[in-house]
Amino acid sequence: MPVRGWVEPNLAALRTVPMLYVLTLSCHDRRGLVHAVSGFLLERGGNIEEAAQYNDPNTGLFFMRVQFSCEGIGFEALQAQLDAFALPFQMQWALHDPAQPTRTVLFVSKEGHCLNDLLFRWKTAQLPIDVRAIVSNHREFEALAASYGVPFHHIPVLAGNKPEAEARQLDVLRAQRAELVVLARYMQILSNDFCQQLCGRAINIHHSFLPSFKGAKPYHQAHDRGVKLIGATAHYVTADLDEGPIIEQDVVRVDHSHTVADLTSLGRDTESHVLARAVRWHCEHRVLRNGHKTVIFRS
The missing domain is CATH 3.40.50.170 (Formyl transferase, N-terminal domain)
Structure with a gap:
């Protein structure tokens, strides 16, 4: 019998706590880069919490940092998918876990x-x-x-x-x-x-x-x-x-x-x-x- 005042925990919700990630990248500038990165994250259930980008007119390079939360996909799997995504853009990128000092x-x-x-x-x-x-x-x-x-x-x-x-x-x-x-x-x-x-x-x-x-x-x-x-x-x-x-x-x-x-x-x-x-x-x-x-x- 349930104890009065007891609230049954939502175990499913506890198992799907979103992970926080930071993605940094750079590549030669071209149209649609922000859209491409945002779309990649959206397709994987990512929620962008902070984003910044810069186009250097002198070097023609594009730089971006995105902090996002995501659930249902692990760090290694996300890295592998990023590797494939970045290849046609010739991106230099890194994925970080901000919880790790x-x-x-x-x-x-x-x-x-x-x-x-x-x-x-x-x-x-x-x-x-x-x-x-x-x-x-x-x-x-x-x-x-x-x-x-x-x-x-x-x-x-x-x-x-x-x-x-x-x-x-x-x-x-x-x-x-x-x-x-x-x-x-x-x-x-x-x-x-x-x-x-x-x-x-x-x-x-x-x-x-x-x-x-x-x-x-x-x-x-x-x-x-x-x-x-x-x-x-x-x-x-x-x-x-x-x-x-x-x-x-x-x-x-x-x-x-x-x-x-x-x-x-x-x-x-x-x-x-x-x-x-x-x-x-x-x-x-x-x-x-x-x-x-x-x-x-x-x-």
């Missing part, structure tokens, strides 16, 4: 403001990442890593041992199945081979509004030039130092009364905010590479 390894040297900010945002669910390890050429932040329960790998980089050090770093990345590497003020120049292995999945924060004041001590350079704005730039890592595709930038106003120490302090806050936004957009699959530039579909 991005497996991330953080690199740092002796300045920890960006590291500390990313760890806090991760633990407070402000970033869709899963920090699997911290790699450093110094030991300054070993205790910080332990306080967050994150494995810490001290890998010194000395004159003449860079190949061995990078090999150990790659071992860590493979062991953690890292999908993203964040250089949170890691003050070592990466080799060309290392950069190529991390292509499209390594983000660096540069304490300058690139392309100005590249290289070392940009705040000293900015102070010497008497700038009125200082900034920070988050970009993808490439073999060309500080030349990778830019993801995010920001600035803060300064004046003649500010010292180098003042600029550095103001800059650290800007660096932390810029890097966090870049990491979030990357992990939400809002960044599409467009040659040496990026297309950002912000929320």
Whole structure:
């Protein structure tokens, strides 16, 4: 006999909870692309919840990001059908499960403001990442890593041992199945081979509004030039130092009364905010590479 007040659960409804997906794609622009993508999703019971597209008039390329829910079809099956759909358009595409946080390894040297900010945002669910390890050429932040329960790998980089050090770093990345590497003020120049292995999945924060004041001590350079704005730039890592595709930038106003120490302090806050936004957009699959530039579909 049913208990008074008891509502029988709808088991069929529970079994068909829609899955959420993010589809990103790019191809040469042609008429009807938005209609084709929308129709493909509609035919499979997809419900578009967020969509954005961009046509680059200089390259003739089309970019699109679609967030949609769908039921009755699994991830692998949807991938296979997308593969067939994309072929005649010569699309580059990727299907993502936004419920899965991005497996991330953080690199740092002796300045920890960006590291500390990313760890806090991760633990407070402000970033869709899963920090699997911290790699450093110094030991300054070993205790910080332990306080967050994150494995810490001290890998010194000395004159003449860079190949061995990078090999150990790659071992860590493979062991953690890292999908993203964040250089949170890691003050070592990466080799060309290392950069190529991390292509499209390594983000660096540069304490300058690139392309100005590249290289070392940009705040000293900015102070010497008497700038009125200082900034920070988050970009993808490439073999060309500080030349990778830019993801995010920001600035803060300064004046003649500010010292180098003042600029550095103001800059650290800007660096932390810029890097966090870049990491979030990357992990939400809002960044599409467009040659040496990026297309950002912000929320």
